[in-house]
Amino acid sequence: MHYIKSHAQAAFMTALSFAIVLSVVYVYAQDSVESQTRYEQPDPKPDLPNITIIATGGTIAGVGESNTSATYQPGQLGIVTLIEAVPQIKNVANISGIQFSQISSQNMTDDYLIKLTHQVNELLSHSDIDGVVITHGTDTLEETAYFLNLAVDSDKPIIVVGSMRPATSLSADGPLNLYNAVALAANPQAKGKGVLVAMDDLVIAARDVTKRNVHQTDTFQSANDNYLGEINYGDFRELRIISKKHTVNSGFTLSKDTNSLPRVAIIYANQNMSGDIIRSAADLGYDGLVIAGVGDGNMSESALDAVKDVIQEGVPVVRASRIPSGFIKRNNEINDDEIGTVTADDLLPQKARILLKFAITKTKNPKQLQEYFYNY
């Protein structure tokens, strides 16, 4: 009885102090986005790995009006608050932190991604840094993860993580996601696997991960049921191996002076599709196109005629699918060998766009481009 009473009192006090901290954070965040840009753990332990958290913004740093509010501002909390909210991460690693940006991930650009790649390369080139965790908005998290998976020149663990609920929410998912991400980055098993996403107890390779639900916390799934493993309160169980090329073996790692990449547009196919939008994209100067086709990467005859024209003009075209799983079969209903189209294999259109950006820095030959789509 005594235990129940004191337990209930303790729970109430914890909830109360949490609410007070959050209201202070909220009032503070209303005035200004937190601007402290670095965190260094004052008391590092010599037997723990050193992990740097790079914060980019997103809902994991989001602040709402109340703990049941469905509306919130992403990217408000700074790196220091993010780290101090989850002191348990210091039991698995020595933590340093960098505020890279404070944006929603729908505003992520090539410019940010190239700078982020340079930042990750720079950090991981230090022998005393064992891995990085990147906190990120979930809307385009899979694109950043795949970009880094192709562009970073290191085999050390690189984990991308976010949350679906803002930091101020009841049952916020950010703290445990961050704890698991840090534990995974600190785990030698995560080395050599390319960029991994750790969300809601699942670990999924950058190539395979995709956001499947607008609000739910288990939104990150694998397009083809290709889960690398599970992580439960920091305990990682590996289920599969990664066979595709990435990071140090990609051949795409960015040189220090890279500051731009080719532009590739995705065009979404539908019934009654005309070819004008495809021709317009080529006229606008896009360097490559991905068609998010219907079914097996199909499109109307008018769209296909436009695809043939733009390929003749030197603009590579990749056929992907608007269907969220399955792989595109070459030369099925469309004669890729004759037309010069490339199939995305099982890459989703948003990932095919990124691979094509990198691949056309090497070649525009459709056969060679196809090899990239089979191997990355």
Ligand SMILES: NC(=O)C[C@H](N)C(=O)O
């Ligand atoms: N859950 C989130 O993080 C969504 C937010 N719009 C973002 O991508 O930054």
